[in-house]
Amino acid sequence: MLPITAATTHTVAKRSFSFRLCLLAQFAALGLLTACGGGGDSSATTTPATPDNPAAMSVAAQLGEKIFKDVSLSASGKMSCATCHDPDHAHAQTNDLSVQLGGANLDVPGFRAVPSLRYLNLTPAFFFAADGTPTGGFTHDGRVNTLAAQAETPLLAGHEMANKDRADVVAKLQRASYVNEFKSAFGNAIFDNTDTAFERILFALQQYQKEDPDFHPYDSKYDQFLAGKAQLNAAELRGLALFNNPTKGNCAACHTSAKGADGSAPLFTDFTYDNLGVPRNSKIPATADPAYFDLGLCGPDRRDLTERSDLCGAFKVPTLRNVATRKVFFHNGRFSTLREAVGFYVRRDTNPEEWFPLGADGNVQKFNDLPLAYARNVNTTEVPYNRQRGMAAALTPDEVEDVISFLGTLTDGYKP
Numbered sequence: 062m063l064p065i066t067a068a069t070t071h072t073v074a075k076r077s078f079s080f081r082l083c084l085l086a087q088f089a090a091l092g093l094l095t096a097c098g099g100g101g102d103s104s105a106t107t108t109p110a111t112p113d114n115p116a117a118m119s120v121a122a123q124l125g126e127k128i129f130k131d132v133s134l135s136a137s138g139k140m141s142c143a144t145c146h147d148p149d150h151a152h153a154q155t156n157d158l159s160v161q162l163g164g165a166n167l168d169v170p171g172f173r174a175v176p177s178l179r180y181l182n183l184t185p186a187f188f189f190a191a192d193g194t195p196t197g198g199f200t201h202d203g204r205v206n207t208l209a210a211q212a213e214t215p216l217l218a219g220h221e222m223a224n225k226d227r228a229d230v231v232a233k234l235q236r237a238s239y240v241n242e243f244k245s246a247f248g249n250a251i252f253d254n255t256d257t258a259f260e261r262i263l264f265a266l267q268q269y270q271k272e273d274p275d276f277h278p279y280d281s282k283y284d285q286f287l288a289g290k291a292q293l294n295a296a297e298l299r300g301l302a303l304f305n306n307p308t309k310g311n312c313a314a315c316h317t318s319a320k321g322a323d324g325s326a327p328l329f330t331d332f333t334y335d336n337l338g339v340p341r342n343s344k345i346p347a348t349a350d351p352a353y354f355d356l357g358l359c360g361p362d363r364r365d366l367t368e369r370s371d372l373c374g375a376f377k378v379p380t381l382r383n384v385a386t387r388k389v390f391f392h393n394g395r396f397s398t399l400r401e402a403v404g405f406y407v408r409r410d411t412n413p414e415e416w417f418p419l420g421a422d423g424n425v426q427k428f429n430d431l432p433l434a435y436a437r438n439v440n441t442t443e444v445p446y447n448r449q450r451g452m453a454a455a456l457t458p459d460e461v462e463d464v465i466s467f468l469g470t471l472t473d474g475y476k477p
């Protein structure tokens with residue numbers, strides 16, 4: 062049983078700006094930010110890797126890189142982690158499909174857009190904060206607590222790498238060119254026990270993601286600006302101010318943009334969840350069934366919170382680092398440009414017909430990717446989505462462009 066705390070309907074919606082900041086301070090104070098995303102054991106020696114010396118990764122992490130890029134570990138023989146999480150595309154998808162195609166013949170569609178794997182190393186395991194705010198965890202619904210545990214899903218999911226079972230993956234690895242390195246890292250007897258061998262694979266994948274600085278380079282224009290090494294131009298500075306302003310974009314209320322109390326770089330997520338009421342995406346084949354709904358925290362993939370109807374439709378706040386490199390946005394990949402995604406935030410309620418279809422009765426079917434009973438879970442109280450028809454949008458079209466300019470400064474690898 063999960064501890065059900067003071068959570069009430071609309072818990073997610075009602076959190077205030079100051080609460081979010083204090084939550085982060087709390088993390089820092091408890092040292093949670095550094096103690097998280099862990100799991101696995103740390104028996105393999107770890108030498109800190111730097112951008113200049115990635116080879117200083119632990120043996121496990123170096124193996125993890127090979128496993129991450131090995132297409133032979135899939136039923137198709139053509140798909141690896143890197144297929145969907147391409148290192149050259151901020152560790153996210155390269156194409157503009159809402160959902161990827163996997164399985165033995167690469168024709169089985171998935172259910173959600175591919176998140177970037179950058180800056181996940183500080184994600185805490187899932188927990189309810191003292192006031193009931195769901196926080197942390199991996200995937201769009203936070204159902205997984207460590208990067209190691211997360212890696213099991215794609216290896217076995219029928220719509221992804223589609224291996225039959227753990228033994229199937231381990232058998233494939235035994236035929237890989239790096240099998241001897243695997244044995245010298247984890248012992249010659251490692252293949253005597255399938256579960257142990259499989260868990261070493263997951264551990265290696267986790268260590269690679271944690272140790273390789275490519276996953277968290279902190280070298281965007283904005284990082285360099287914070288360090289006093291680069292200037293933002295006028296549009297970017299206006300965008301940053303709008304992003305932070307609690308009465309304009311208010312984006313920083315969830316997508317943290319300021320350094321932590323300890324000087325740590327902002328991750329552009331506070332690890333919480335929110336219900337944005339993103340429109341249904343008919344490009345996801347599963348939506349052909351009118352009864353199909355992806356409700357995030359309350360299922361169907363996540364199964365421990367199905368009773369928490371107040372959480373239905375809430376998805377994790379993703380980092381906005383590298384967001385300008387994405388070709389699909391939000392958990393269901395409904396939008397294909399940043400202009401639409403930001404426009405949706407500020408004109409969702411003032412101009413709903415721009416985003417949602419008309420019903421047979423001629424009325425706009427707002428929040429049409431949620432069963433009617435859960436439409437009330439959508440956040441309609443927090444800036445920028447606290448408007449109604451007839452009111453001015455939180456950001457003008459020019460201001461939307463400025464915010465987009467600012468978001469462009471969050472792309473890794475900035476060279477002045």
Ligand code: HEC
Binds near residue numbers: 171221222266
């Ligand atoms: C077919 C495409 C595909 C492949 C292959 C794939 N992933 Fe993913 N990955 C996804 C999608 C889609 C999600 C979001 C899943 C969800 O929310 O349930 C995801 C989520 C993740 C996350 C959680 C990210 C977050 O923001 O919390 C991690 C970590 C991850 N994948 C690692 C891996 C690893 C490691 C592999 C290889 C073993 C892998 N993925 C293979 C598509 C893929």
Ligand code: HEC
Binds near residue numbers: 399
């Ligand atoms: C109350 C919390 C909250 C506020 C305020 C907020 N966001 Fe978000 N943001 C989220 C959540 C939650 C998601 C993921 C929603 C989903 O996948 O359905 C998200 C997703 C996004 C995405 C898509 C990222 C991706 O990888 O697909 C963009 C872009 C974005 N936000 C930009 C903004 C901007 C710009 C603002 C200010 C105008 C803003 N957000 C304000 C919570 C918030």
